Amino acid sequence: MNTYKYKVSSPFNHTTEYQLHSAYSLQHSELRNIVNSTMSRDPLVVGNVVGDVLDPFIRSASMSVAYNNKEVTNGSELKPSMVENEPRVGIHGYNNTCLYTLVMIDPDAPSPSNPTKREHLHWLVTDIPETANASYGNEVVSYESPNPMAGIHRVVFVLFRQSIQQTIYAPGWRQNFNTRDFSQFYSLGPPVAAMYFNCQRENGCGGRRYIASGWT
Amino acid sequence: MEEVWKDIALSNLPHELSPPPPSIDRRPNSDASLSGLILQDYLAGAFGEPPQPRHDSLEQLPLPPSLLSLRPDHSASLPTQPNLTAEQPSALAIAGWDRRQKRIIKNRESAGRSRARKQASLRPLCFPKLIAYTNELEMEIAQLAQENAALKKEQEELKAAMAGQMVSQVPTKGKLKRGSSAPF
Numbered sequence: 245m246n247t248y249k250y251k252v253s254s255p256f257n258h259t260t261e262y263q264l265h266s267a268y269s270l271q272h273s274e275l276r277n278i279v280n281s282t283m284s285r286d287p288l289v290v291g292n293v294v295g296d297v298l299d300p301f302i303r304s305a306s307m308s309v310a311y312n313n314k315e316v317t318n319g320s321e322l323k324p325s326m327v328e329n330e331p332r333v334g335i336h337g338y339n340n341t342c343l344y345t346l347v348m349i350d351p352d353a354p355s356p357s358n359p360t361k362r363e364h365l366h367w368l369v370t371d372i373p374e375t376a377n378a379s380y381g382n383e384v385v386s387y388e389s390p391n392p393m394a395g396i397h398r399v400v401f402v403l404f405r406q407s408i409q410q411t412i413y414a415p416g417w418r419q420n421f422n423t424r425d426f427s428q429f430y431s432l433g434p435p436v437a438a439m440y441f442n443c444q445r446e447n448g449c450g451g452r453r454y455i456a457s458g459w460t
Numbered sequence: 461m462e463e464v465w466k467d468i469a470l471s472n473l474p475h476e477l478s479p480p481p482p483s484i485d486r487r488p489n490s491d492a493s494l495s496g497l498i499l500q501d502y503l504a505g506a507f508g509e510p511p512q513p514r515h516d517s518l519e520q521l522p523l524p525p526s527l528l529s530l531r532p533d534h535s536a537s538l539p540t541q542p543n544l545t546a547e548q549p550s551a552l553a554i555a556g557w558d559r560r561q562k563r564i565i566k567n568r569e570s571a572g573r574s575r576a577r578k579q580a581s582l583r584p585l586c587f588p589k590l591i592a593y594t595n596e597l598e599m600e601i602a603q604l605a606q607e608n609a610a611l612k613k614e615q616e617e618l619k620a621a622m623a624g625q626m627v628s629q630v631p632t633k634g635k636l637k638r639g640s641s642a643p644f
Contacts, residue, residue: 287580290579319577319580321580355567442581
């Protein structure tokens with residue numbers, strides 16, 4: 245019998261913990277369906293991050309991403325100049341023995357209409373303790389600032405909860421990374437939090453440049 | 461009905477002719493024979509200047525199948541190339557149309573992405589609504605969790621009750637109880 249724990253943090257900064265016993269797995273999935281269908285206002289679903297990158301999941305961690313002390317809201321747009329240096333990614337909670345893995349990818353490489361290099365891995369940090377931020381973790385793949393050449397790219401942060409402190413190896417290359425496979429390979433389970441922002445070239449989205457976008 | 465038979469008869473006449481285009485029955489009645497000949501010439505790749513009457517009826521000609529399937533709206537574009545040979549316009553036109561069609565599809569996808577982006581960024585800005593929505597969800601979760609726990613209890617109780625009943629009823633029903641019959 246599995247027990248699922250939910251932590252829902254409201255904007256008023258209190259967390260309530262609910263336990264659902266899955267003896268009634270049907271009811272659990274019904275609840276999941278309710279949550280997911282009403283969550284169609286969720287930017288992750290609307291922006292098709294759930295679908296292209298992730299499977300539907302239930303948030304059970306609280307992550308905040310801030311570039312230059314400015315917090316990033318889900319689905320907002322940032323310029324390459326604003327995201328040159330790595331952001332401060334904080335994980336809220338109370339249990340600093342809980343470790344997390346952060347993956348930052350671009351599913352729209354080289355261009356959203358022709359994403360042949362989906363996903364491009366920008367950053368991979370493991371063993372981030374809860375209550376701390378990514379600088380306390382182990383940077384497996386160093387931060388590469390997003391620099392889209394064509395179109396408007398989504399840049400996604402995905403957070404996984406590690407059940408143990410595990411060694412995660414850097415992939416051979418950054419392109420064609422697959423978050424789903426990565427999570428399965430290291431038994432990380434479903435993501436516990438995710439958010440994304442949009443990014444395009446500094447001076448406009450770069451139009452339809454045949455070479456850069458790979459469009460023929 | 462007669463046009464259909466006329467068309468079939470016409471198509472049987474020239475043996476080298478490729479199968480007539482699918483919408484051949486759309487041709488107007490009066491031009492059946494005339495356009496049949498023209499079609500034959502067209503498909504056989506007639507070079508040289510087309511005669512004057514051909515110029516007019518080209519507009520009514522059904523286009524070759526490939527062009528037809530791709531260009532339902534642009535049936536009038538063929539007359540703009542009367543001077544080219546019969547084979548060249550189809551190759552160029554098809555290539556151009558393929559690119560155009562791809563472009564249209566990509567445009568549609570891009571528009572969809574733009575709409576998604578717009579929706580994704582604007583919705584959360586309704587802050588009070590967001591708070592209310594989150595609260596609603598939390599309440600729903602609480603309610604469902606309670607219901608779940610209650611139902612689970614109920615199920616366990618029922619199970620126990622059933623098990624208890626089974627044990628007490630079935631075995632003792634058919635059994636013959638042995639009373640004491642021995643002297644010791």
